[in-house]
Amino acid sequence: MKEKFAIYPQCKLLSISQGLTGKMSGMPAITSSMLCNEHCQKLSAITGSVCEKCYTKKYLLSRPNTEHCYRENSNLLSSSIIPKNQIPFINAAFCRLETFGDIINVTHLQNYINIIKKNPHCVFSLFTKNYATVFNYFQTHKQPSNLSIVISSLMLNNPFNIAENLSLPLKNLKIFTVYTKQYAEKNGVVINCGKSRCIDCKRCYTKNKNPIYISELLK
Numbered sequence: 001m002k003e004k005f006a007i008y009p010q011c012k013l014l015s016i017s018q019g020l021t022g023k024m025s026g027m028p029a030i031t032s033s034m035l036c037n038e039h040c041q042k043l044s045a046i047t048g049s050v051c052e053k054c055y056t057k058k059y060l061l062s063r064p065n066t067e068h069c070y071r072e073n074s075n076l077l078s079s080s081i082i083p084k085n086q087i088p089f090i091n092a093a094f095c096r097l098e099t100f101g102d103i104i105n106v107t108h109l110q111n112y113i114n115i116i117k118k119n120p121h122c123v124f125s126l127f128t129k130n131y132a133t134v135f136n137y138f139q140t141h142k143q144p145s146n147l148s149i150v151i152s153s154l155m156l157n158n159p160f161n162i163a164e165n166l167s168l169p170l171k172n173l174k175i176f177t178v179y180t181k182q183y184a185e186k187n188g189v190v191i192n193c194g195k196s197r198c199i200d201c202k203r204c205y206t207k208n209k210n211p212i213y214i215s216e217l218l219k
């Protein structure tokens, strides 16, 4: 008797990073690649920006297999809404969204929101410099309670000005700024990120009513 096999079309799934090192060790993450992100490329041309000094570019260029996975994530997240049955289950209490890239468009953000909603047991922290996409989205959509938004300041030594740029309050908002050692020492900036692992610190994942400020030294 001849056996019959069903042939299913190949289905690409999101890659979830589990083996990151440094302060990210032990923290799962979903990320895209900055190398194929036009917004990241534009920001990296701005003098005095953190993106001008982007260390992830060098990292990704030296790890083509990793970069390929993140590039695939970029395509999956930004091209269409991921079907419900392909949204990953995150087997963790915390998960970072974006470590080596940023939100590309509103489809990308909506896919993250769908992942967050499907995983209510997990607290997510979304790092972004794509302020317009995030702020516009939450004008008309409710923020999930298990989502912290980390606004990554574009300019070195200069925290993003919430009062000037955000008309609606977002919950669990953090302002993340990178400082040069020289500036931090001269101006008494308290550096509160970088000494411990995220999984131990969790500052970016805790609930807060008013924005909290996080400072890290330039690597």
Ligand code: SF4
Binding pocket: 023, 192, 193, 194, 195, 196, 197, 198, 199, 201, 202, 203, 204, 205, 214
């Ligand atoms: S403040 Fe804490 S949780 Fe946030 S990035 Fe730094 S080490 Fe990680």
